[in-house]
Amino acid sequence: MSSNAGDSITFFSKESINCPVCGTDFHREDMRTGRGRLIAGSLTRFLRRLYEPTEKYGEVYPLIYPVTVCPNCLYAAFPQDFSNINPKTREALEGDIEARKKSLKKIFPELDFNKPRNIEMGIAAYHYCILSLQHFPKDRSPTVKSGVSALRAAWLCEDLHRKVPGEHFDYLANIYYHKAWFYYTEALNKDENGEEGIADAGQLGPDVDQNYGYDGVLYIAALLEFLHGPKSNPEQRHASLQRAKTMVGRLFGHGRASKDKPSTLLERAKEVYREINQELKGNS
Ligand SMILES: [Zn+2]
Incomplete structure (x- = not known):
């Protein structure tokens, strides 16, 4: 945590957040905006916004911050969902604590969500978010949110592969693209048969800079089917x-x-x- 507010990319919230699963109080890391921290570059085929590195801040990855993660039990969710869970979901998330802790141990053995995030933690945040969404009720649109999370995890794996080639993060990216394909397809199916809606899911991105809503989901589902089906x-x-x-x-x-x-x-x-x-x- 940097106390030099003007020069850091992120800050930890003054107010603490209470984890509804394990009761731990923690502070959330968020991005500062403005003052030339983010210089928007091109938009990829997957509608991902790329950012130019700046002289002062270097490379910046806004994608690694949106998911709130409890540093103790690794329950993870988008901010609008995090605190607001029903007793059944809470119980299931509590029963899964060990499973979450084990799930990425081999790939990322030393992650500490009390510390400022890096790309690895960004990937892990989306991974834990997908695991946690399994226990969310249908009215919270967990399937499409899992799709968005898997897609962003794939992007971050590609970033990591560029930084440390030879560590098989390109392989991991493909696994997440495949998961994304599965969830996007399922989300559209469930939306069509009235089982689980997409329209009220909130920020569907796919990136954090813009929300393409249902049309974006259709487009990404088609592109994933074409490239990863x-x-x-x-x-x-x-x-x-x-x-x-x-x-x-x-x-x-x-x-x-x-x-x-x-x-x-x-x-x-x-x-x-x-x-x-x-x-x-x-x-x-
Ligand atoms: Zn917790």
């Missing part, structure tokens, strides 16, 4: 491409409706649609 079996691949095409097509298929959608999303959706078509034609 089943590939080895040609028949499965064909079915997967058709699914992706239908999903992404919904974003611009109805002339009038697409007027309200951000052009960044529409342009990318059309590009993915074209690529899927190309592969479908090549295979027929």
